[in-house]
Amino acid sequence: MLRIACPHCGTRDEVEFRCGGDAHIERPGSEVSDAVWADYLFNHDNPKGVILERWCHVFGCGQWFNVARDTLTHEIHAVYRMGEPAPERYR
């Protein structure tokens, strides 16, 4: 069971949250090719180690925020708000 520290509500169980996938990916413009658009939608990093993700506290405040989580150990290294840069060591 992950215990995630929502920046607005405090630490709660993972069942209150929804993982929204990779953080810090940029949506391309509307004139790009199908290949570029598909790459944006479907081709993501799948690291064994620290991943930067967006999470939403759906059964709490409903707010999105970013998490640096280790996919092997499930350790959560950092939680930071939307719009904030990732902690330097995880970029």
Next chain:
Amino acid sequence: MATIRPSTSYFTFGGGEPAYTSYAQRGGIPVVEENVAAVLELLPAFSSLRLMRQWAGITDITPDTMPIMGATPLRNLYMSGGWGTGGYKAIPAGGDTMAYTIANDAPHPLIKDFDLDRFERGALIDEGAASGVAH
């Protein structure tokens, strides 16, 4: 829930996956709870059984939860993957159609829609019910 497999002294059952990517291979309590709840809904008498152990592995799941089969951009390299939620039921047909695809260097009609390029075409396959598990 995917399976209940009776043995001499215990039942094995399982299914589901955490809602985030993981290489931990140890499962998660919320998924264990979901599985146990599904079993008890189906077979309430099982509430007197004890949970002996739990196991988790890695599943390869594609964006539309359907496998990717067919040719790749590299000549003579074919792929059959992403079977994470329904492979052991569908792979007999998957094997036959892949053999045909490789022998003829052309997709078997049954799997032509499962090609790698479907994501670029926006032609995802929405058939979650086919594998009989929650997606």
